[in-house]
Every structure is written in C-alpha cells, then in structure tokens.
Amino acid sequence: MPRHKWQKVLYKDQGVPDNYVDETFLGELKNKVTTYKLPYVILESGVVTQQISSICLFVVLFIYMEQDLLSPESLLYMNAALSLLGYVAYDSIDRGQDRKESGRSRWDDVKSTAIFVAFSYGLSPILKTLTDTISTDTIYAMTVFMLLGNLLFHDYVTTETRARRPVSLNASIFASVCLASRLPSTLHAFATVTVAMQLFALWPELRRKLKVHFPGTQIPLTVSSALAALCALISVSHVGAIIFILIHLAITFLVPVCLIRLQLFKNNIHGPWDEAVIQH
Amino acid sequence: MKHRICMVSDFFFPNTGGVESHIFQLSQCLLQRGHKVVVVTHSYGDRVGVRYMTNNLKVYYVPFVVFYNGCVFPTVFGTMALIRYILIREQITIVHGHSAFSTMAHEALIHARAMDLKTVFTDHSLFGFADISSILTNKLLSFTLADINHVICVSHTSKENTVLRACLQPDIVSVIPNAVDSTIFMPDLTRRNPNRIAIVVVSRLVYRKGMDLLAGVIPVICQRHSDVDFLIGGDGPKRIDIEEVRENYQLQDRVRMLGALPHGNVKEVLNEGDIFLNTSLTEAFCIAIVEAACCGLQVVSTRVGGVPEVLPERFILLAEPSVKSLVEALEVAIARQREGSQVPAQQVYDTMKGIYTWENVAKRTEKIYDGIMEMPVLSLAERLERYNKLGFIAGKFFIIVAVVDLLLYWFFEWWVPRKNIDIIPDSFPPQSTGTSTQHMHILQNSAGTKDAADTCKSESREGALYTRRLRPRVGRKGDR
Numbered sequence: 001m002p003r004h005k006w007q008k009v010l011y012k013d014q015g016v017p018d019n020y021v022d023e024t025f026l027g028e029l030k031n032k033v034t035t036y037k038l039p040y041v042i043l044e045s046g047v048v049t050q051q052i053s054s055i056c057l058f059v060v061l062f063i064y065m066e067q068d069l070l071s072p073e074s075l076l077y078m079n080a081a082l083s084l085l086g087y088v089a090y091d092s093i094d095r096g097q098d099r100k101e102s103g104r105s106r107w108d109d110v111k112s113t114a115i116f117v118a119f120s121y122g123l124s125p126i127l128k129t130l131t132d133t134i135s136t137d138t139i140y141a142m143t144v145f146m147l148l149g150n151l152l153f154h155d156y157v158t159t160e161t162r163a164r165r166p167v168s169l170n171a172s173i174f175a176s177v178c179l180a181s182r183l184p185s186t187l188h189a190f191a192t193v194t195v196a197m198q199l200f201a202l203w204p205e206l207r208r209k210l211k212v213h214f215p216g217t218q219i220p221l222t223v224s225s226a227l228a229a230l231c232a233l234i235s236v237s238h239v240g241a242i243i244f245i246l247i248h249l250a251i252t253f254l255v256p257v258c259l260i261r262l263q264l265f266k267n268n269i270h271g272p273w274d275e276a277v278i279q280h
Numbered sequence: 281m282k283h284r285i286c287m288v289s290d291f292f293f294p295n296t297g298g299v300e301s302h303i304f305q306l307s308q309c310l311l312q313r314g315h316k317v318v319v320v321t322h323s324y325g326d327r328v329g330v331r332y333m334t335n336n337l338k339v340y341y342v343p344f345v346v347f348y349n350g351c352v353f354p355t356v357f358g359t360m361a362l363i364r365y366i367l368i369r370e371q372i373t374i375v376h377g378h379s380a381f382s383t384m385a386h387e388a389l390i391h392a393r394a395m396d397l398k399t400v401f402t403d404h405s406l407f408g409f410a411d412i413s414s415i416l417t418n419k420l421l422s423f424t425l426a427d428i429n430h431v432i433c434v435s436h437t438s439k440e441n442t443v444l445r446a447c448l449q450p451d452i453v454s455v456i457p458n459a460v461d462s463t464i465f466m467p468d469l470t471r472r473n474p475n476r477i478a479i480v481v482v483s484r485l486v487y488r489k490g491m492d493l494l495a496g497v498i499p500v501i502c503q504r505h506s507d508v509d510f511l512i513g514g515d516g517p518k519r520i521d522i523e524e525v526r527e528n529y530q531l532q533d534r535v536r537m538l539g540a541l542p543h544g545n546v547k548e549v550l551n552e553g554d555i556f557l558n559t560s561l562t563e564a565f566c567i568a569i570v571e572a573a574c575c576g577l578q579v580v581s582t583r584v585g586g587v588p589e590v591l592p593e594r595f596i597l598l599a600e601p602s603v604k605s606l607v608e609a610l611e612v613a614i615a616r617q618r619e620g621s622q623v624p625a626q627q628v629y630d631t632m633k634g635i636y637t638w639e640n641v642a643k644r645t646e647k648i649y650d651g652i653m654e655m656p657v658l659s660l661a662e663r664l665e666r667y668n669k670l671g672f673i674a675g676k677f678f679i680i681v682a683v684v685d686l687l688l689y690w691f692f693e694w695w696v697p698r699k700n701i702d703i704i705p706d707s708f709p710p711q712s713t714g715t716s717t718q719h720m721h722i723l724q725n726s727a728g729t730k731d732a733a734d735t736c737k738s739e740s741r742e743g744a745l746y747t748r749r750l751r752p753r754v755g756r757k758g759d760r
Contacts, residue, residue: 008436010457010565010589011635018454018644019430025450026440273406273441275562276584278492279602 030270035263041256046222047156049248050207053229054199055147056244058172060232061195062179065188072191079194086198086206093213120193124180128189131181139178146175150200172200283649284316284371284706288363288388289378290351292321292339296543298567299379299404302458304333309642311335315649316706318370320363322352322384340366344384351383356681359387360394360688361696367395368701374649376400377424380407380417386424390682393427393663394689398652400645401425402432403442406564406585418445419671423678426666429652432456432645434565435586441564447670456644457590458565460574462633467576467625468551477508477617479610480553480577482546482568483560485516490559490582495521496603497559499529501610508534508614513549515540550575555613561601563587569596574632576625578613580606595628660686 006014006022014020064070087109091099120127131139149171176196180189210217226248233241287307291299307317312335323329323341331339342362347353367375375392377385380403392399401424407414425431425446431453433439443450472478479501483489495518501508512522512535519537526535541549550556556572558581565586569579573595581587583598590596599609616622658666667678 008589009592010435010455010586011592018456018648019451021450026444029440029444269409269444271440271444272437273562273564273585274408275406275488276490276582276601278490278561279600279605 028271038256038260041259042252045252045256046218049251050222050225051151051154053225054203056229056233058199060236063236065183072187075191079198083198086202090206093209121190124186124190127177127180127193128186131178139182143175143178146171169201172196281650281653282314283374285374285376286367286372287319287376288385290322290382290384291379292319294324295350303378305638306641307337308335309638311337313642313646320366322346354383356387357688360391361692363388363391364692368698370704374398374400378402379404380421389424390685394685396657398429400430401428403438404434404564406438406441406562407445419674422446422670426670427658427663429655430648434458435589437586438564454648456641457636458567459636459638459641460567460570462574465547465571465574467629469625471551472554477614478511478553479555479557480511480550481557482513482549484514485518488561490561491518491521493559493603493606495525497606498525498535500607502531502534505614510535511553513538513541550577553577554617555580560584566590570636573628576628578622580609580613594623
C-alpha cells in the first residue's frame, strides 16, 4: 500500500506498480441519463402535427380547386387578407424587435412581396405547363414524395437562427408546381404556388415566433390547426379523415410514450475523456 | 530477460505524429537496452520492403493497400500470410500493437494470438461512447483486447477510458506516460523579447484542438493588452478561421502564423514565447504542454482528458473550455509575467527533465514484457469463452473470426512450413549483456549487410535521415 494518498498524476513516482488500480478508479464516471418528461414530449410533438395539418390543408385546397368548389380568385383574396393579418401579427409579437435587428424596413418587405407576386404571376403560365406532359399518376406520386420530404426535412427546432434549411421549402414548392399543372387555368397555378408559399414558408415562421414568445399558445394552435385540417379532410374523404385522426393520436400520445419507455434502455457513459463541448 | 519484439502500427515514419514518434523512440530505447525490435507498418508510396533506421532499427514496409485515414483495408485474414512470415522469420516473442485506429495493429494482434505469441497493446487516444464510429471501434477493440496479455495507456484518464471501452480487467492495464527528449527541449531565454509578451500555440489547427476557442481568445487578449503577441505554429482546416479573426481585428502584426512546423523547429518557436496556450477539447496526454514546460514557458491549458495529470500544479494554469475561462487564466499568466512572479524557466526545466524520459518509458515497458512472458498461454477454449462474453451476436461472430484465423494459420503452417522460412540470426543474441556501443559495433558488421542482402531490395540510405533529432512536423497528419 502506498504510504501517501495516491494521486491521479503522472509526474511523480508514487511507488506503486504501473498497473496499480486505486479505489478512486472510474470515480468521475457519470451515467448521465437525459430523461424527458411525458407532458413535455407530448407538448413538443405539436410542432410535427402542426406541419402535418398544414400539408393536409394544402392538399385539400388543391382538391377543392380541382373539383371547382373553390375559385382561385376567392382563394387569392383570402390569402391576401390572411397574409396581411399574419404580417401585422409577426411584427407585433415581439414589438418589432426582430425587425430592428435585421435592419429591414417596411419598404423592403413591400418590395420583396411585389417581386414575388410579379414573378410568380408572370411565370405562372410556365409553371402550369412545366409538368403538363407528365402523367397524372406520376404527378401524384411525386407530390406525395415531395410533401413527405417537406415533413421530414422541416426545421422543427425553435431557435432564432437566420439560416433555415431550404430543402423542406423547396420540396413543397416543387409539389405545388406539380399539382398546378393538373388545374385548368394559369390563375389556378398562381394561387397554388402562393398558397404553398404561405403554408410552408410564412406560416411556420409565424408559428416559430409564437412558440418563442408565447409558449402558452401552442396547445390551442395545435388543436385548432388539427381541427381545421380535419374538417377540411372530412369534406373530401372520410377514410382520409380517420387516418388523419389516427396519425395525430399516434404522434401526440403513442410515440412519446414509446420514447419515454425506450429511455430506460439508454445508457450513456460520460467522463473526463469526453470531447469537451465549447461553453459560451 | 531479453525479448524479440515486433511493433505493429499503420502509423510510422515517413508519416508524422505522436504515435509514430512514440514507436520510434520506444524502439530506439529498447534496442539500446539490448532487445531485438522490428517495426511492421504498411508501405508508404514507393517505400516498400525492409528499411533500416537509426541504430539499425529494422522496419518492414508491407505492401498492403491503404484504405482510409492512413490505415490498411481491413480484411482480417488477408494480412495473415505476411505477418506470420515476418513473425516466424524474426523469431518474435512479443507482438506490440499501437493505436486503436490502426487496422494493422488489430489484425496483427489477432494473428499473434492464433500463433500463441504474447501480445501488448498501447492505446494513444481517447474515445467517446455515443457516436456510431466509436461504438464500432469500441466493439472491435473489445475483440482484439479480449485475450491480450497487457495494455498500456498514456494517462490515468486514458486507462479509465480503455478499461470501459474494451471491458478489461483494470489490473492488466498499465499507465506509462509519453516522454520528451529534454536534451532538445530546454529553455533559451536569449530568444525571448523582454519588452513584449508572446503567447505561443503549437498545434494542428483543427476543431478537436479547440481552434474555435483560440479564435475567440485572440481578439480579447489583444484588445486588453497592447504588449501581448500571438505566435501560432501548425496548419489545418481551421487556419482560415484564425486568419479571418486576424483580418477582422487588424491584428496582422500581432498574430504571427507560422504554418506547419517541422518538429525540429518547435523548440525554437517555443523559446520565442513566454506563455504556452493549449486549447484542446480532448487529449489523452498532451505532449505539447510538456515540451513547452521543458522550455520554461508558463502553460495555460483547457482542463480536458489527461491534461490535469501531466504537469505539477504550479507549472500549469487550467481553464474550462470556454473563451471566458481561458481569457481569465491568460490574464493570470500575463500578470505573473509582468511581475516576474512565474516559476523561473530554468527551475521548471530542472524539475521536468527527469520526469518524462524515454529511458524511463522503455524501462517500464520492459517490466511489462518480463511480466507477460511468465503468464500462461490461454487455451483455445478459454479464448473462445472470452469472445463469447462480448455479446450475443458479436460474440459468436468473433468466435468465427478467431477460429477461421486459426485454421488459416494451420493452413499456412502446411503451405509454407516453418522449416522453409529463413530465420534471421539474432544480430545480438537477446542473451548478450554488452553495452549499447558494442551492440552498435556488432550491428554494423553483421546484420546491416547480411540481412539486407537476403530480404528485399532494402538499403539504409533513408536511415541516416532519421536521426533522433528529426521528429514529426506539426500539423500534417489527418485529424485522427
């Protein structure tokens, strides 16, 4: 036995063999288990169901237009009104904090809106005929894949980073261009692309901001968007509505329970050998 | 007891880095202590065959295909024929593998077990447990180390890490720290500028070395102290980040970037500085801070891995891996430098020079070799039992690998019988007790010519190049 207390150092000969195992061996080992609480996970699953609801709404709007239940004009008016409402809400949520930081003036916003509207309106004949020659089955298959891609790559993380991953938005715009070719007029195509822009580019930004500044709005937001999507689906397909309900219930309750259960099997070993994480 | 040792690793000269110089220095010291040492590594470009280095250290550059990160393609069985041939030819009694990253080391250890040779493994790095690559590497490591005779780690933290990763008994793992050549790294105060304070960083400029921290520290320190300069040696992907900081804050005349340094120049760079800064995020041992301490610099380092074990507390200032904490530690060091209250360079050197020496490393390694020669050879049943414990599926898989390897060994015993393999006569029999200079003399007469003639087209023209002084360039190897 060493006369002095053994120290975990290399620079002195402590009179013990090289393979000496002290009682402090592995003393700094931590079995860190990061446990999520069930209510938290259920609450957070809302961001996924919200996105699913958006996608359902988008598809139903397309079906309405295809079946001539909804005219593109009324959709565009509705769009414009909602956009304006959302724009005001977006600024008032944080009292223009973001605007000050980013240094964008209202004139900038008007300009980009004008550019977007002008270009998509001007290009809508091209957008309409772009995928015209592709068979309808292929179009629907592609749309399904693209919307799934949108769901998969959507940035669910609520952080105030400026650079968003564009894959998800691109996929949804591509889906809208595909669908636009199945509609009768160029105004339909324009309406489809604009709706896609709203649902997949502007609406998630607003939701994200709401979540940061008013976390309490999450439950009503999730429920109302799910209900809206459900109502829309029922009017089109009962089977679709039932599947929608099942998926929502699974994502909100079943998957979080599974996650919590699987936590028990998670065994993460931490210690001084871990690569340090830079602290800010 | 004298041994015939075969060092196996993918990493050896002309490649440069910590593992490479460790093998070289350890082999040199073991040669001087009268053991026979050969090094087996894969070929580097046209460097194929047998070469001789300083003190006639024999190196086999085996023509295996390099696959990823300087390692050979893992075939497990493909290396059997050549490695068995070399081990028999050189009458090896101990196979010593280096580095968990090295495929060759793993494979040689498996083959050595099939041949009932004694095995030692040195682990040079730390691994996590969370990501997929470390899970796979750890599983493989637990296989190669399941029936190892002894494992060497470079620090206590590294030992804890290896024991956990490979599920080993802690008492077969020894801690033998790395060493520095204190005849090279010594203080030279004449090179310092007494009017300014220089902070030296010598490291590969990669994420794992904490270059993001360095990029945060530089502007803060430069703004607060107009008489502090930075001197950065090394190269790597993060060089851009540092240069960007230098541009943004207009510090071109205060932050000198030296690029990749030949190891021979590290000493000169260190001696130009007053404070050494290490920002690594993970480090098993960190030889750089020992070198800096030997040159009498104040050392400021992040508290990661084995770093806190390396230097006595009064020679090092430890900080958390954050810009704020590092700046605070540097402030202390700068204040001490101004007051002159730091430990005098010569005093640091005098303390450090006897601590980490290669002679010491060799002596302690030799003790391990002596110990394992007395250990009983595990029977095949015992070995398979150990593999079986490694996991429900993995265990069975490892058993199959080990058995196939054994069958392959028996096949080669029939195909290329031992009696047909030329045995290299011991140039200085392991029993001899001469001094090292005598060995040198014998070597020059016998082995140098005889051995070279009968093996490959080998020559020792490169040998002279690798004097003990020439050691690796910093900042040239991949981020392993």
